Amino acid sequence: MSATPLLELRGIDKSFGPVQVLRDVAFTAHPGEVTALVGDNGAGKSTLVKCISGIHPTDDGEFLFEGRPVSINSPRDAAALGIEVVYQDLALCDNLDIVQNMFLGREKRSGLVLDEPTMEQMAAETLAGLSVRTVKSLRQHVSSLSGGQRQTVAIAKAVLWNSKLVILDEPTAALGVAQTAQVLELVRRLADKGLAVVLISHNMNDVFAVSDRIAALYLGQMVAQVRTTDITHSQVVELITAGRSGNLGLVEAGAGSAGTATGSTDTTSGAVR
Amino acid sequence: MSATPLLELRGIDKSFGPVQVLRDVAFTAHPGEVTALVGDNGAGKSTLVKCISGIHPTDDGEFLFEGRPVSINSPRDAAALGIEVVYQDLALCDNLDIVQNMFLGREKRSGLVLDEPTMEQMAAETLAGLSVRTVKSLRQHVSSLSGGQRQTVAIAKAVLWNSKLVILDEPTAALGVAQTAQVLELVRRLADKGLAVVLISHNMNDVFAVSDRIAALYLGQMVAQVRTTDITHSQVVELITAGRSGNLGLVEAGAGSAGTATGSTDTTSGAVR
Amino acid sequence: ACGDDSGSNEAGSDAKKPKIGVILPDSKSSARWEGADRKFLEEAFKAADVDYDIQNAQGDKNAFQTIADQMITGGVTALMIVNLDDGTGKAVLDKAKSQGVGTIDYDRLTLGGSAQYYVSFDNEAVGKLQGEGLAKCLTDKGVQNPSIAYLNGSPTDNNATLFKNGYDSVLKPKFDAKEYTLVADDAVPAWDNAQAATIFEQQLTKTGGKIDGVLAANDGLGNAAISVLKKNKLNGKVPVTGQDATPQGLQNILAGDQCMTVYKAIKEEAKAASELAIAVAKGEKKETGQTVRDPKGNRDVPSVLLTPKAIYKENVSEVIADGFVTKDEVCTGAYAKLCADAGIS
Amino acid sequence: MTTTAVKKEGPAPVAPAPTVGNHIRDYVSRVRGGDIGALPAVLGLVVLCTVFAVMRPSFLTAGNFANLFTQGAAVTLIAMGLVFVLLLGEIDLSAGFASGVCAAILANVATVLGYPWYVAVLAAIATGVVIGTTLGVLVAKIGIPSFVVTLAGFLAFQGIVLMLMDDGANISIRDQTLVAIANRNLPPVLGWSLAAAAVAGYAAVQLLRYRNRAARGLLTDPITVVAARIGALALILGVAVYILNLERSRNVLFTSLKGVPIVVPIIAILLVLWTFVLQRTSYGRHVYAVGGNSEAARRAGINVDRIRISVFVICSSMAAVGGIVAASRANSVDPNTGGSNVLLYAVGAAVIGGTSLFGGKGRVLDAVLGGAVVAVIDNGMGLMGYSSGVKYVVTGVVLLLAASVDALSRRRSAAAGTR
Amino acid sequence: MTTTAVKKEGPAPVAPAPTVGNHIRDYVSRVRGGDIGALPAVLGLVVLCTVFAVMRPSFLTAGNFANLFTQGAAVTLIAMGLVFVLLLGEIDLSAGFASGVCAAILANVATVLGYPWYVAVLAAIATGVVIGTTLGVLVAKIGIPSFVVTLAGFLAFQGIVLMLMDDGANISIRDQTLVAIANRNLPPVLGWSLAAAAVAGYAAVQLLRYRNRAARGLLTDPITVVAARIGALALILGVAVYILNLERSRNVLFTSLKGVPIVVPIIAILLVLWTFVLQRTSYGRHVYAVGGNSEAARRAGINVDRIRISVFVICSSMAAVGGIVAASRANSVDPNTGGSNVLLYAVGAAVIGGTSLFGGKGRVLDAVLGGAVVAVIDNGMGLMGYSSGVKYVVTGVVLLLAASVDALSRRRSAAAGTR
Numbered sequence A, B: 001m002s003a004t005p006l007l008e009l010r011g012i013d014k015s016f017g018p019v020q021v022l023r024d025v026a027f028t029a030h031p032g033e034v035t036a037l038v039g040d041n042g043a044g045k046s047t048l049v050k051c052i053s054g055i056h057p058t059d060d061g062e063f064l065f066e067g068r069p070v071s072i073n074s075p076r077d078a079a080a081l082g083i084e085v086v087y088q089d090l091a092l093c094d095n096l097d098i099v100q101n102m103f104l105g106r107e108k109r110s111g112l113v114l115d116e117p118t119m120e121q122m123a124a125e126t127l128a129g130l131s132v133r134t135v136k137s138l139r140q141h142v143s144s145l146s147g148g149q150r151q152t153v154a155i156a157k158a159v160l161w162n163s164k165l166v167i168l169d170e171p172t173a174a175l176g177v178a179q180t181a182q183v184l185e186l187v188r189r190l191a192d193k194g195l196a197v198v199l200i201s202h203n204m205n206d207v208f209a210v211s212d213r214i215a216a217l218y219l220g221q222m223v224a225q226v227r228t229t230d231i232t233h234s235q236v237v238e239l240i241t242a243g244r245s246g247n248l249g250l251v252e253a254g255a256g257s258a259g260t261a262t263g264s265t266d267t268t269s270g271a272v273r
Numbered sequence C: 001a002c003g004d005d006s007g008s009n010e011a012g013s014d015a016k017k018p019k020i021g022v023i024l025p026d027s028k029s030s031a032r033w034e035g036a037d038r039k040f041l042e043e044a045f046k047a048a049d050v051d052y053d054i055q056n057a058q059g060d061k062n063a064f065q066t067i068a069d070q071m072i073t074g075g076v077t078a079l080m081i082v083n084l085d086d087g088t089g090k091a092v093l094d095k096a097k098s099q100g101v102g103t104i105d106y107d108r109l110t111l112g113g114s115a116q117y118y119v120s121f122d123n124e125a126v127g128k129l130q131g132e133g134l135a136k137c138l139t140d141k142g143v144q145n146p147s148i149a150y151l152n153g154s155p156t157d158n159n160a161t162l163f164k165n166g167y168d169s170v171l172k173p174k175f176d177a178k179e180y181t182l183v184a185d186d187a188v189p190a191w192d193n194a195q196a197a198t199i200f201e202q203q204l205t206k207t208g209g210k211i212d213g214v215l216a217a218n219d220g221l222g223n224a225a226i227s228v229l230k231k232n233k234l235n236g237k238v239p240v241t242g243q244d245a246t247p248q249g250l251q252n253i254l255a256g257d258q259c260m261t262v263y264k265a266i267k268e269e270a271k272a273a274s275e276l277a278i279a280v281a282k283g284e285k286k287e288t289g290q291t292v293r294d295p296k297g298n299r300d301v302p303s304v305l306l307t308p309k310a311i312y313k314e315n316v317s318e319v320i321a322d323g324f325v326t327k328d329e330v331c332t333g334a335y336a337k338l339c340a341d342a343g344i345s
Numbered sequence D, E: 001m002t003t004t005a006v007k008k009e010g011p012a013p014v015a016p017a018p019t020v021g022n023h024i025r026d027y028v029s030r031v032r033g034g035d036i037g038a039l040p041a042v043l044g045l046v047v048l049c050t051v052f053a054v055m056r057p058s059f060l061t062a063g064n065f066a067n068l069f070t071q072g073a074a075v076t077l078i079a080m081g082l083v084f085v086l087l088l089g090e091i092d093l094s095a096g097f098a099s100g101v102c103a104a105i106l107a108n109v110a111t112v113l114g115y116p117w118y119v120a121v122l123a124a125i126a127t128g129v130v131i132g133t134t135l136g137v138l139v140a141k142i143g144i145p146s147f148v149v150t151l152a153g154f155l156a157f158q159g160i161v162l163m164l165m166d167d168g169a170n171i172s173i174r175d176q177t178l179v180a181i182a183n184r185n186l187p188p189v190l191g192w193s194l195a196a197a198a199v200a201g202y203a204a205v206q207l208l209r210y211r212n213r214a215a216r217g218l219l220t221d222p223i224t225v226v227a228a229r230i231g232a233l234a235l236i237l238g239v240a241v242y243i244l245n246l247e248r249s250r251n252v253l254f255t256s257l258k259g260v261p262i263v264v265p266i267i268a269i270l271l272v273l274w275t276f277v278l279q280r281t282s283y284g285r286h287v288y289a290v291g292g293n294s295e296a297a298r299r300a301g302i303n304v305d306r307i308r309i310s311v312f313v314i315c316s317s318m319a320a321v322g323g324i325v326a327a328s329r330a331n332s333v334d335p336n337t338g339g340s341n342v343l344l345y346a347v348g349a350a351v352i353g354g355t356s357l358f359g360g361k362g363r364v365l366d367a368v369l370g371g372a373v374v375a376v377i378d379n380g381m382g383l384m385g386y387s388s389g390v391k392y393v394v395t396g397v398v399l400l401l402a403a404s405v406d407a408l409s410r411r412r413s414a415a416a417g418t419r
């Protein structure tokens, strides 16, 4: 594990109109590790992801990537840094087929012309590795896919590229038993290859099975970021639902934004201002 | 438990263009029971649900409702029979707010005029019972909701009405820990009130926790419909992934459509032609 | 680009049975095309027992050419056109000529074109009558140093330019001599009456209501101006011109709201044109006795020219007597009495 | 597994308490956040009026103010109907000529056949209903795209107008009631009474709503805000009626010319009616739902085809009303009635007002505001005295400017992610 | 928990083996399932042509066949450009008058200033590029709805044409090369050679693709199907060139008139070019992506603004080409060039061909097929000799019939859930 985190966020604020969704959020992701981001429905997990990937501009806060401050204003900036995201609202083009969606924005070409055979082959290989057995044809429009098939396509799209940070927002929500196992294995494999992986999930078993660290959001505040080995299942659930658990989490429930304490043994996490 | 099933399907076939998605499917749902419908990604679960609710016309097959043959050609027919559905692709109107979505198609009125206060009150009560704590306002457009919040709205919409059959297609996929528990409890409560409930889920724990019966789809064929008490966890997983398990499921893997056997002790299920 | 005029007729005619194609320009700038020309031409052709095909291009140049193509393909031996503009007119005439089809310019001369004959009213003369009419009405009313507003025809219609040249030739000297003042000068897109009303209303607003005479290019525009004047209770006090002698225009004249209109004896024009067309279609030659100079094509075109006539309250009866409009059309309801007063029986 | 989770009844969704301060703060951040309703169109209007008033002082006269209403009335009425069609993401290219057909029917019934005015009006509106039903059935039941159906209508209705006009001749409207619609004014007293009635009605509705919600313990706007709204309406109506009741005759000797033009209450009543239908009835709710997500609407049991047909009926009927007003204003009907730019202006009015062409977003008020923008541009340009080429160009540029003000003030909406 | 699941490498997605029988069966069930591509438009065309041919035998002459191409050329070219804009779900109301402005520039440069034809053509197209860039920037960067921007363009360009035409006069095109574009024909031999080259090129592309995919073990269409496609193209082109090379002069003494009209290869080349761009380049892929789901495209790192601007540039440039052809056909440019129904017909052509107004769905070929429908209707109606009122009505009805054939044959698409 390297000392500098691959991605570090400090003091992120984000409001939609009158509603403040993220308050002074700090977050780190380390290469070679799986960081699980947990939180209740509406805690702000997806919003945080969209801020990282440049979909939403932040109101305030700093981004450090590989230790250097960066500004990410659009998904293109994020992609240029090597950040790949599987969004919860999958964001596929319904009018394109599976292969076209998987290579969207980064088509393989020979000269000016699209190199369809290469793309089709690569897509077939990646999907085969994700236990997809019921897709009839790679040339099917994604609008005709089942929920799980769509999700698999989105995951396959994100892992096709040589990236440094992969963020997966509830990637297994619609997946079957076998497919979920494959994806979790893939997540571990990516981390073992040295990538930083951020996994959002509501399934505590999955979280404990693959993550190295757990970051918990509660009503838009980061209440803890700790090593998975230092926390128990029920403590995490308490953090999610109440914002605190023992000496972890908000100092007092309902306290102001500065009142968070990350009771972590980890030196790089919990960069609370 | 009553002897006649509330809903009985026989020999349902459904193709999309050249692709046959459902083959000779038989299915029953009993009042007062939770029937879990399981199957791999792309097995045809959502398609079956959409056939029941009149979204997709079937190519062949019979529908019996309370023992009488019926034909369901549109969602309005289904609603008229007392069938409520939570779809996997939630089908909310993004340009309407939470209350408006929940009462869509069955608005409360006083005279000609919409009775907004009543609707708002009823919506607030229903949502409160589903552990939704982060929704800022009931007058928020659903486009601005988080994934879990959207799903909760869809569930709340379906349980608002006095229906006879409630079908939930992966209702807890995007839900947090507490919310999932609430929904499962609600499912049980509905069944105990005498409704027939059909629950689609990939989570075997949830299935075994609440269901009375399990129906397994494999590549568009119904391979088993048995009492939950008569089957084990790993048998179900085998049925899902391989289509057979011991004496349950397809007689030979890959055999024709008629070759299914439902090794159930239950007399009313497994109505194979 | 091949064959000379005289040769083309004979060569074309012995191969084919005579058939006449007529292309009218549109149906909206004026009621005459569909209401009068088509009727009179059809009557004449039927009487002479020749095949004919009368089409309307609806103001669309592309349609105009398409129709011409169709007619040539369909075997007409004489083509009579009212061009929409010189360019398409010339293209059609040249194409017809190159295939040995006889050609006539009807109502509008195609400058630089190759028509064998030209039958028309003089559009500038129409404008002149309007200018003179307005001056007469103003004098009758005894208005001193009147302020004049123009409601010109469509800016994209070349005829509107010709009308304007006509009334300008009468009124411009008066403006220059400071006898009259031109306070507003607007073109009405597509001769659209609804827009004309707004345009005139704004002219009135702009000048603070100081408009003493309106030169409207046709009866429709005139009626639009009158409707605004009525709203301000100024109708009858401000003379308005027109053109086409439509029933509506004549009624406005009888009621005293409009000062004059220009009557073009379309029946005469259609009669002259159909006679020529029948001759050309049969490959005969005709003497017209008159020519018109085409400055662009640098040639004298054999022509039949008819003279337009100014209509005031006194001579409305002439139009009816001519059968151009019927008494029933004009003298309905409240106008019956006015008709009687004006001596129309 | 998940059953180990903590169970807790969450509190019902909450929102800040309803005080005036909160309300204003809320409004400001809503505007900042891009949820600005009619503000952009109003802003565009204000900019336009200022520019014209500076360049041509005659723009600001009472007479011109009154003219504005009659000049813009027909387009605004057609645009109001188009809002319904646009709300479904459909288009009606034929609305312009449909108004022409209805006007032609009106003229034929009233002038040629000599029936009384109400028969003619009914005949015109009935024609609109028939047209709308036909278009709607073709779109909803046969499934031809509305662009193609109404393009066919655009062509066919042009022909029908021509045929009804006896191949191009104009028909005069002589019935004094019909002529009055767009050309006469209400007596000043009646203007004041109507305005007072409108304010009183609005106040009653608002206060009843307040009481009703407060009694049930639901969130309400603070009473001061409610009062402020009522006050604002009273002020606007009062000023408008005052100005319109000024003498605007060129020459008081000939005639006195004052009062609210008759079309104004007609537009106002239709605005209230259609706003009520869209906002307060389940029919209106269903229109929005089908426009936002027709599949979701279908799944909710809404009869989508019927909604689709109904909006075309409303659109064509409003086109009929627009046609009647246009005929009244011109004192005649001609083959161009409803032609030339009427349709594009009407759609433009709705879109400028903030209605989306993709469906699901728009209000009838949008059409009125957008119609006002179009009318002001037309009116102002008419005072400038440009030659026709220049006039077209300047009109285009001014339209663009008005729309830019709108677009830029809506900008934050996108930035805030609430698109 | 879920880790107890069985792990199994699933086989890669499979499909039935590529035999001819399978292919045909597949095609039939694709058609049944509603995925029918160009079939409805072709069907509509066949019905139309049959009706006209029965009613007016002169419809079927070689001369009329040749006329069809030059008559429909300008609208088709503008429609081809509009497809790009429509693919993004935008609209360009100004395309018609943009073509007018470009034609006016052409006429001014060629006739008034007297430059050679290629300078004039370049100037016209450059004008189109400038117009497109302006429209695109206003839509993409300022965020004004394209309907409003191009409505402003519709007005402004009308004025610009008027100003370029010196307020109403028209300008003749005298340059023989320019006049030839829409009025002259290719020598018969050249027609045959071009057709042969086209077939050879198509065959080469198809066979190479076949080899390429087969070599990698990917699914291919059976070789017989590939051969059949090449054969079909050869047949269609052969018959068309044969008919167009027939003598169609009314009188061979005056002049000989045969050969493929010059516009035909121009349209063909542009069709191939734009089809290539849309189907085979990543730019084209991005256009579809932005039209299908612009948010997904943005998330995939596509520069959505640039795509948006580019389609307006393409649209206006194609409008320029259309304007040049129109000017050539009319031998002149006047203030109405690009006006009247040009725009509606062009959008209608694209929509009839199957392009969606909501974006994401459409092909350049659609515009050509739709353009053919519009041209056939216009051409056929021209042979009927109706009076103008009746003609409008019949045209509308015929358009509706053609579209119904289309809608009904697409019907199953909705039933099969593959809308």
Ligand SMILES: Nc1ncnc2c1ncn2[C@@H]1O[C@H](COP(=O)(O)OP(=O)(O)OP(=O)(O)O)[C@@H](O)[C@H]1O
Pocket (backbone or CB within 6 Å): A016, A019, A021, A039, A040, A041, A042, A043, A044, A045, A046, A047, A048, A088, B134, B135, B136, B143, B144, B145, B146, B147, B148, B149, B174, B176, D416, D417, D418
């Ligand atoms: N565009 C928006 N406008 C206004 N509010 C928004 C918007 N997007 C999200 N929100 C609000 O922000 C909060 C956080 O949403 P977010 O999607 O980040 O939740 P989440 O943690 O991903 O929840 P889930 O587990 O349900 O996916 C929610 O209360 C949501 O209603």
Ligand SMILES: Nc1ncnc2c1ncn2[C@@H]1O[C@H](COP(=O)(O)OP(=O)(O)OP(=O)(O)O)[C@@H](O)[C@H]1O
Pocket (backbone or CB within 6 Å): A134, A135, A136, A143, A144, A145, A146, A147, A148, A149, A174, A176, B016, B019, B021, B039, B040, B041, B042, B043, B044, B045, B046, B047, B048, B088, E416, E417, E418
């Ligand atoms: N409209 C359609 N056109 C063509 N194929 C379709 C269509 N809808 C579904 N399919 C195919 O039908 C099969 C079954 O889909 P369905 O959505 O019923 O699966 P599911 O069992 O719900 O899977 P999941 O668990 O992933 O939701 C899939 O292979 C899918 O690709």
Ligand SMILES: [Mg+2]
Pocket (backbone or CB within 6 Å): A045, A046, A047, A088, A169, B146, B147, B148
């Ligand atoms: Mg989320």
Ligand SMILES: [Mg+2]
Pocket (backbone or CB within 6 Å): A146, A147, A148, B045, B046, B047, B088, B169
């Ligand atoms: Mg599913």
